[in-house]
Amino acid sequence: MTELQLRDAVASDIPALHRLIESAYRGESSRAGWTTEADLLEGQRTDPDELAGILADPDQALLTGWRDGSLVASVLIARRGETLGYFGMLSVDPGLQSAGLGRRMVAAAETALADRFEVRRIRIQVFPQRATLIGWYRRLGYGETGETIPFPYDDPRLGLPLLDDLHFAVMEKVLP
Ligand SMILES: CC(C)(COP(=O)(O)OP(=O)(O)OC[C@H]1O[C@@H](n2cnc3c(N)ncnc32)[C@H](O)[C@@H]1OP(=O)(O)O)[C@@H](O)C(=O)NCCC(=O)NCCS
Numbered sequence: 050m051t052e053l054q055l056r057d058a059v060a061s062d063i064p065a066l067h068r069l070i071e072s073a074y075r076g077e078s079s080r081a082g083w084t085t086e087a088d089l090l091e092g093q094r095t096d097p098d099e100l101a102g103i104l105a106d107p108d109q110a111l112l113t114g115w116r117d118g119s120l121v122a123s124v125l126i127a128r129r130g131e132t133l134g135y136f137g138m139l140s141v142d143p144g145l146q147s148a149g150l151g152r153r154m155v156a157a158a159e160t161a162l163a164d165r166f167e168v169r170r171i172r173i174q175v176f177p178q179r180a181t182l183i184g185w186y187r188r189l190g191y192g193e194t195g196e197t198i199p200f201p202y203d204d205p206r207l208g209l210p211l212l213d214d215l216h217f218a219v220m221e222k223v224l225p
Contacts, residue, residue, distance in 0.1 A: 051117055053150065055157055058111035058123065063100045065120045066111060070094050073140035075208070082143035084182045089215060090208035095138065099206060110165075111138075112157050114150060121145055124154045126162050134168030155189055159224060169224055174198055174217035183220070191220040 058066055072078040074094040079085035086094070103109045103125060114122035122145075125138040136158040141150045162168040173191060175183055183193075200215035201207060 053121070053153060054115040056113060056115070058100075058104060058113045060101065060104060062111075062113060062120065063097050063104075066100055066113065066123055067095065067097050069120050069123055069142060070138055070140045073143055079143055082141070082146040084179060084185075085143075086176070086179075086208070089176055089178060089212060090210055092205060092209035094208060096206060108166075110161065112154065112161060114154060114157075116145075122150045122154045124158045126158050126165075128162075128166040128168070129172065132167060132169040134162035134166055134171045136162065136171060136173060151185075152189065159222075163224055170221060171224065172219055172221045175220055176215065177218045178212075183218070186220050189222070191222045194219045194221050 071094055073082060074086050075090070075092070076087055079087050100111065103111055108128040110126050112124050112126060113120055120142075122141045123138070124136050124140070127135045127137075129135045136155070139151065139154060139158075141154070159171060162171060171191075172194075173186065175186065177183070196219040198217040198219060200210060200217065202210060202215075
């Protein structure tokens with residue numbers, strides 16, 4: 050298998066990025082992977098306008114992973130404070146999961162957050178219903194802070210909830 054090539058997304062990547070993220074998070078395509086939000090939300094995960102806004106923001110970036118010219122993985126990184134960073138929208142092609150690409154993208158996000166924004170702590174948001182995903186993040190060094198963030202039920206751009214009590218659990222890692 051050829052090596053994964055990593056680079057920042059540019060505007061011309063948006064259609065491929067949008068397809069990848071939706072395929073990993075939503076609907077039947079996402080069930081080919083080992084973890085999905087398909088049982089929690091319908092509708093979209095993101096849209097091209099949101100992705101363009103991220104690319105235009107100096108405090109955010111989308112890191113992309115390519116193999117043989119195809120986009121296979123991506124992750125959003127963001128500066129959230131003086132030494133605080135965030136990553137999210139972590140996506141691996143559902144047909145290529147469980148082969149270490151997700152772990153590679155988390156490592157790339159951590160390195161980029163530290164190098165670009167001098168981040169010392171990273172926070173992520175996970176639905177508590179996703180126990181296997183939380184277990185994976187624990188193995189990557191993230192711990193639950195006990196904080197929760199309400200799901201924005203009034204913003205259909207993030208998806209259409211299938212449950213009426215959705216919220217995020219916050220997990221955090223202090224970088225070595
Ligand atoms: C989360 C995601 C990025 C992981 O990508 P990936 O390429 O599968 O990640 P890796 O191959 O590096 O790691 C897979 C891990 O899942 C574990 N795993 C695989 N199948 C599993 C299963 N059925 N149940 C539980 N764990 C499983 C593997 O053992 C491995 O853990 P390890 O690294 O501790 O050994 C990918 O599943 C994805 O895109 N999901 C949909 C979008 C999403 O939910 N993003 C995160 C939202 S916060």
